[in-house]
Amino acid sequence: MKKKNSVFLIITIPAFLLFFIFHSFPALQGIFYSFTDWKGYGDWNFVGLKNYLNVFKDERAGDAYLFTFKFAIVATILVNIISLLVAIGLNSKIKFHKTLRAIYFLPYILSILIVGFIFNFIFAHFLPQIGDAFGWEFLTRNILGNPDLAWIGIVIVAVWQAVSFNTILYLAGLVTISEDLYEAASIDGAGVWTKFWKITFPLIAPFFTINMVLSLKNFLMVFDQIVALTGGGPGKSTESISLLIYRGGFEGGEFAYQSANAVIYFIVIIVFSVIQLKFLNKREVEN
Amino acid sequence: MFKKMTAGVMALTLGASLLAGCSSDGADDGKVTLELFSNKSESIETYKGLIKEFEAENPDIKIKLDAPPEAETVLKTRLTKNDLPDIMSIAGNATFGELGRAGVLEDFSGTDLAKTVQPSYIDMINRLVGPEAEGTFGLPYATNANAVIYNKAKFEEHGLEVPATWDEFIASLEKVKAAGDTPIYFTLKDAWTGMIAWNSLGANVAGEDFAEKKNAGETSFMEKYDEVADKMATLVQYGHKDNMGVAYGDGNNAFAGGKSVFYLQGNWAIPEILKANPDMELGVFPMPVTNAPEQNKLVSGVDVLLAVSESTEHKEEAMKFAEFMMNKDTAQKYIDEQKAFSAIEGVYQEDPVFEGIKANFENGTITSFPDHYYPAGMGAENLVQEFLIKKDKEKFLKKMDSEWEKVQNR
Numbered sequence: 001m002k003k004k005n006s007v008f009l010i011i012t013i014p015a016f017l018l019f020f021i022f023h024s025f026p027a028l029q030g031i032f033y034s035f036t037d038w039k040g041y042g043d044w045n046f047v048g049l050k051n052y053l054n055v056f057k058d059e060r061a062g063d064a065y066l067f068t069f070k071f072a073i074v075a076t077i078l079v080n081i082i083s084l085l086v087a088i089g090l091n092s093k094i095k096f097h098k099t100l101r102a103i104y105f106l107p108y109i110l111s112i113l114i115v116g117f118i119f120n121f122i123f124a125h126f127l128p129q130i131g132d133a134f135g136w137e138f139l140t141r142n143i144l145g146n147p148d149l150a151w152i153g154i155v156i157v158a159v160w161q162a163v164s165f166n167t168i169l170y171l172a173g174l175v176t177i178s179e180d181l182y183e184a185a186s187i188d189g190a191g192v193w194t195k196f197w198k199i200t201f202p203l204i205a206p207f208f209t210i211n212m213v214l215s216l217k218n219f220l221m222v223f224d225q226i227v228a229l230t231g232g233g234p235g236k237s238t239e240s241i242s243l244l245i246y247r248g249g250f251e252g253g254e255f256a257y258q259s260a261n262a263v264i265y266f267i268v269i270i271v272f273s274v275i276q277l278k279f280l281n282k283r284e285v286e287n
Numbered sequence: 288m289f290k291k292m293t294a295g296v297m298a299l300t301l302g303a304s305l306l307a308g309c310s311s312d313g314a315d316d317g318k319v320t321l322e323l324f325s326n327k328s329e330s331i332e333t334y335k336g337l338i339k340e341f342e343a344e345n346p347d348i349k350i351k352l353d354a355p356p357e358a359e360t361v362l363k364t365r366l367t368k369n370d371l372p373d374i375m376s377i378a379g380n381a382t383f384g385e386l387g388r389a390g391v392l393e394d395f396s397g398t399d400l401a402k403t404v405q406p407s408y409i410d411m412i413n414r415l416v417g418p419e420a421e422g423t424f425g426l427p428y429a430t431n432a433n434a435v436i437y438n439k440a441k442f443e444e445h446g447l448e449v450p451a452t453w454d455e456f457i458a459s460l461e462k463v464k465a466a467g468d469t470p471i472y473f474t475l476k477d478a479w480t481g482m483i484a485w486n487s488l489g490a491n492v493a494g495e496d497f498a499e500k501k502n503a504g505e506t507s508f509m510e511k512y513d514e515v516a517d518k519m520a521t522l523v524q525y526g527h528k529d530n531m532g533v534a535y536g537d538g539n540n541a542f543a544g545g546k547s548v549f550y551l552q553g554n555w556a557i558p559e560i561l562k563a564n565p566d567m568e569l570g571v572f573p574m575p576v577t578n579a580p581e582q583n584k585l586v587s588g589v590d591v592l593l594a595v596s597e598s599t600e601h602k603e604e605a606m607k608f609a610e611f612m613m614n615k616d617t618a619q620k621y622i623d624e625q626k627a628f629s630a631i632e633g634v635y636q637e638d639p640v641f642e643g644i645k646a647n648f649e650n651g652t653i654t655s656f657p658d659h660y661y662p663a664g665m666g667a668e669n670l671v672q673e674f675l676i677k678k679d680k681e682k683f684l685k686k687m688d689s690e691w692e693k694v695q696n697r
Contacts, residue, residue, distance in 0.1 A: 040363065040366060040367040041366050041367060041369075041389045041391070042389055042390075058693070060666075060690075120534075123532075124476075124532065124533065124534065124537060125537075128529070128532075140528065140529070141528065141529040141531075141532050142476065142529055142531070142532025142533065143532075144476065144532060145475070145476050145529060145530075145531030145532030145533070146531065146532070147673070147676055147677075227357070230476075231477075231478065232669060233476070233478050233669055233672055234475070234476070234478075234531050234669075234672050234673065234676055235669055235670070235672050235673025235674075235676060235677075236666070236669050236670075236673065237673075239669075246360065247360060247664070247666070248664050250360045250363035250364045250367065251359060251360045251363055251382070251663055251664050252662075252663050252664015252665070252666075252694060253363070253385055253663060253664060254664055254694070255367065
């Protein structure tokens with residue numbers, strides 16, 4: 001027991017230190033500065049809760065919250081549906097399933113910025129040409145230039161890229177289910193649909209949980225896709241909270257104010273993740 | 288189950304972040320490496336050529352050019368980290384003002400280099416820094432002009448004359464539109480391109496002291512910018528089918544391909560257009576904002592200034608590079624390639640393209656960019672972009688006022 005403990009410590013202490021230096025400490029600094037009027041450089045004074053009160057009065061932050069949540073919820077649902085379907089497909093006995101797995105994983109390896117620029121080209125040139133050719137009026141203009149549709153373009157790109165990672169997690173889950181269960185179910189006369197709802201879905205519940213939590217968290221922090229596709233425009237219609245914090249904090253010299261915004265956002269994300277875990281853990285099967 | 292997975296995910300991310308932190312600065316072979324930070328994608332090739340020349344003259348100095356997208360935000364980020372580049376080639380705008388006030392830039396006042404610059408541009412950048420910090424924290428290098436660029440072949444085809452008043456300008460746009468052609472090629476997917484027209488209009492309608500008065504609470508967008516907003520909305524009616532969906536780079540190519548008669552851009556777009564179509568005949572004129580021709584001024588600002596980090600370890604070498612850049616031959620080369628104007632006395636832009644705005648430079652009917660004096664972080668270009676989509680003037684002007692005040696009060 002003693003030996004086990006020391007090994008455990010040797011492994012965890014460096015990891016903890018690194019995490020603290022590069023993650024926790026800057027986060028604590030940010031929390032500290034959120035009570036000041038620091039611009040990112042120069043002198044600063046304590047201003048108490050002024051920054052926090054200003055965030056709640058800030059229309060721009062409100063709009064960013066609305067957009068981010070709309071985006072994150074839609075993208076999370078889409079990603080999980082699509083990646084679960086893809087995973088089930090890749091898990092079945094089809095030809096080339098190893099090659100196909102590699103191909104499906106490719107989007108995840110590409111840099112988001114590069115993907116964004118490629119899709120930018122597709123939205124700006126390729127789709128309008130198709131729209132012109134078929135006479136579809138709604139496609140003849142770049143959807144990223146329309147404040148009501150631009151967010152859909154970002155959802156498409158974000159989902160396309162995120163599906164691969166979640167597919168891998170679902171595949172890992174599907175592998176854990178033993179074939180015997182399906183055979184037994186077949187003997188009892190269960191169809192494909194029944195097998196999915198009664199066996200597959202309950203048994204990969206832990207994976208479903210982690211996928212939901214991770215993808216919602218990631219989509220709430222959406223940043224690169226927006227920088228590459230719209231830069232927050234047209235107008236401010238696709239400005240996510242991360243982008244607002246980054247832009248306002250560095251470009252606008254509102255370091256302290258946006259730190260307060262970041263602290264609030266941190267709390268919001270934690271609350272959402274905890275609620276998700278509580279809710280989803282309830283329905284996990286003890287295995 | 289869940290705990291195991293979290294541990295796995297944690298270990299993965301930690302490993303990845305460790306790897307990311309392992310970038311080295313390359314081998315040091317007795318050479319001094321300077322970083323030159325530039326905010327312009329257009330001048331990358333020009334700089335590469337100039338750097339080659341400089342390195343040939345100074346074999347013990349190596350210059351690394353860095354021109355990232357969203358350059359100003361990147362620069363602010365680095366300011367926060369106390370990691371300023373040795374030499375900066377940035378625009379004379381609100382961001383420069385902030386850097387100057389932060390006291391992180393070398394003061395050039397009284398140096399021989401600063402004396403070679405036209406005094407009006409030195410004043411311009413000093414005004415950006417404001418009275419809080421005494422000094423000249425950069426060397427104005429290249430200046431620009433906000434103009435209306437036109438396609439000469441198409442211009443003649445439609446039988447147009449260079450307009451001197453707003454009404455004449457609209458009449459020519461109308462004429463082109465009636466002939467079934469596209470008058471102006473807008474590229475409003477990139478919000479900043481909307482500021483070209485906005486600045487020309489604002490400078491001529493709202494006056495030069497708008498920002499000072501606004502900060503003192505003596506005026507407002509509501510009061511001064513009503514006409515500007517109306518005229519902006521009028522101009523957008525003369526665009527193409529997808530004003531909001533085309534970005535700057537694509538716009539340059541489209542205009543070079545003869546897709547429209549007019550193009551509202553600065554001189555910096557001209558090399559880009561000529562890259563796409565080297566034989567194109569271009570002309571420029573200042574946007575005639577009012578109906579009194581003698582009152583129309585050309586908007587020109589400091590497009591590029593050279594600044595040196597105050598805390599750089601290689602100040603001597605950085606100064607050497609600044610001297611090399613300020614040399615008349617180098618300056619001439621820069622403005623010839625970039626189709627810009629020089630802030631250095633005695634260096635002139637002789638390109639025939641600029642026939643239409645030469646007079647403004649000679650008789651001084653020039654005014655500076657209004658938005659360089661807006662508080663940074665107000666995001667004016669996105670607000671203007673939004674207005675051009677929604678066309679709700681009252682709400683937009685109110686928002687401009689409230690955003691300005693909000694940023695001021697933080």
